[in-house]
Amino acid sequence: MVHLMGRPATPAPVHGNHDVGRGRHRRAPARIPATERSEVKQPFEKVVEEHGHTVLRVVRAVLGPYDADDAWSETFISAMGAYPDLPHEANVEAWLVTIAHRKAIDVLRAAKRRAMPVDEISGPPHAPHSVAVDGSSGPELLDTLELWAAVRTLPDKQSQAVAYHYVAGLPYVEIARILGGTTEAARRAAADGIKNLRKIYPGGMTEGAPS
């Protein structure tokens, strides 16, 4: 007897209406069947385990590595406080990304008020200190850091739309809810972001992408 996704979705701020573009099931825990997961709320430990990395990437996309840790912590503290009231059928990842977005924007605004020096935005990327001690330097790592820096040079809406869609895997309808505006605007912001990334960073983004 399978009643996978059998629960009628009741109206909620965010719910699991993923578009076909999502298709990522890689982190579903093997031991808890999907039927069970949809019926009961997971321990918060599992939420951190499953979505911690996505939240980290999302706050990095907005902030870079330095302030990302604090935004990550604030996101999960805030989420944990509200978790018991989250509807069971809610899309937990979209909910977390919404909170992460808000926290990251708060940090960004505070930083902009402090008049960030120009070279911090458009200058060469600073390697996170943990990368420096890692042995795996070389062209791939450099490419990664450059692309990371490139994402951050995009206009805010574009870098967020790109990160939320391509990194967090959220459908545009959710991204529109997070960023405000229409689904089409979110789709366009992501498309423009990718277009701009190709200009800034032709190496990584044209690979395998026929034009």
Added chain:
Amino acid sequence: MNDNPRRRSQHGLTTEATAVLGAALSTPSDSDILARLHDRLALQSETQGILDVAYATVDTPVGPLLLAATTKGLVRVAYASEDHDKVLQDLAQKLSPRLLRAPNRLDRVARELEEFFAGQRRAFDVDLDLSLSRGFRQLVQRRLPEIGYGQTRSYREVAELVGNPNAVRAVGTACATNPLPVVIPCHRVLRADGTLGGYIGGAEAKAALLRLEAA
């Protein structure tokens, strides 16, 4: 330029490019960073009073034990045979989903268990939260620590102890559903003929505990 990116892939971007982009926002040491952030979350949530259930696992001679505590005290001890993931899911449902691996809250009981299994401790001195059991079962579980280290009682004797000599089967159920095995010593309750009887951690664990206490 491609003005119809959706035709290329489900995202409007090749999967290779998506992978590159994902990697761009990761670093080789993310698992270390996430482990550190997790620990920080455990501490911060405790400080802010939103960590409803903290848990840890400890290795013991009877296998890994899951320890879970509310702010009131130790609420659950579980053998591996109970399936720790299932136990955590159950705690999330019955107590609160605000549940994290946060070993600090379990430090004291973990230390006492270590001493117990080393034969250096005969009783536990930690606060207990018996909110997972009710009524007669909880009554029995509250009284079980009166059976001293190294002693045993029959189910009938325990029924008499709690003032209900006919409730032998109910005592058996209370032992079988003990949420705090080892710490609440249901392993000291045997059948009247001296055979082991059931045990939540299995007969082998029960025998091992009795051997430890007889030494």
